[in-house]
Amino acid sequence: MKIERLSQDKIRIFLTFDDLSERGIQREDLWREMSKLQELFAEMMDQAYTELGFDATGPLAVEVFAMPAQGMVVIVTRTRWDNSSSSQSLHGDEEELDDVYEMEVTLEESDTIVFAFRDFEHFIEAAHTVNGQFSVSGSLYQYNGQWIYHVEPNQLETARLQALIAILAEFGEATSVTTAVLEEYGKCIIAEDAIAVTCQHFKPRNT
Incomplete structure (x- = not known):
């Protein structure tokens, strides 16, 4: 797992498919294993805080890009959007993730x-x-x-x-x-x- 800071309020996390496999997440089940994704996201935020001092408290915008050769790229941005008026595009049940983090998630899968x-x-x-x-x-x-x-x-x-x-x-x-x-x-x-x-x-x- 590699984490880099893009700006004061934005980081990018790169996970290979080996990183995901080590955590019991297979690519074909990526968006169905909500409990494992919740644990993975918590681990990513802990590591981001340890390495970069990135505090993930408050509302977050999360962009997830899945690519065949690279693995998964996650871009996390601290935002100030109003949760009551936001629309979430996470396929499946995102409520489990919302129990821990208040976030808007956008998923994209590309053959690039x-x-x-x-x-x-x-x-x-x-x-x-x-x-x-x-x-x-x-x-x-x-x-x-x-x-x-x-x-x-x-x-x-x-x-x-x-x-x-x-x-x-x-x-x-x-x-x-x-x-x-x-x-x-x-x-x-x-x-x-x-x-x-x-x-x-x-x-x-x-x-």
């Missing part, structure tokens, strides 16, 4: 794949390995000194999707950076067809 490469050469190697095997477009960004490959492979079936993720993981690492952060704070290097464009202009180091 985001991988970070510390060196451009690593992305070149990945691109040449992927090229010809998978029909994917994708964009390439620079963000925080890394090269970030972002793709939404809607046309790939599950088995092919996992194979693509496995190749990317050989050269880079899954990152919790969201699309919104990349678009706002990152620099777009290749807007479309990043794999094909990279292979067209750059050769792997060992060839």
Whole structure:
């Protein structure tokens, strides 16, 4: 579990699927295990207070993003909304969570794949390995000194999707950076067809 402060009233928590599995939560049961989610959220808030001094008392806005390669990203914001007039979008019974925390929860599940490469050469190697095997477009960004490959492979079936993720993981690492952060704070290097464009202009180091 990784926790970082985005602002005085906002933090981002990144959990891998291994983190969830260790706590007895499987991806397919993510939104049905309310008691386990309650325990997990309490653990996250305790760790956020210990590491960052983030006090989760009062109303909270919680954004949850589930992604196939990365795991789960949770963005927690201290807010001042009126609970009596708020609308909650948590699928299922959110009352158990409200027993402990007063919160508005938004859930999103995305097929977006985001991988970070510390060196451009690593992305070149990945691109040449992927090229010809998978029909994917994708964009390439620079963000925080890394090269970030972002793709939404809607046309790939599950088995092919996992194979693509496995190749990317050989050269880079899954990152919790969201699309919104990349678009706002990152620099777009290749807007479309990043794999094909990279292979067209750059050769792997060992060839």
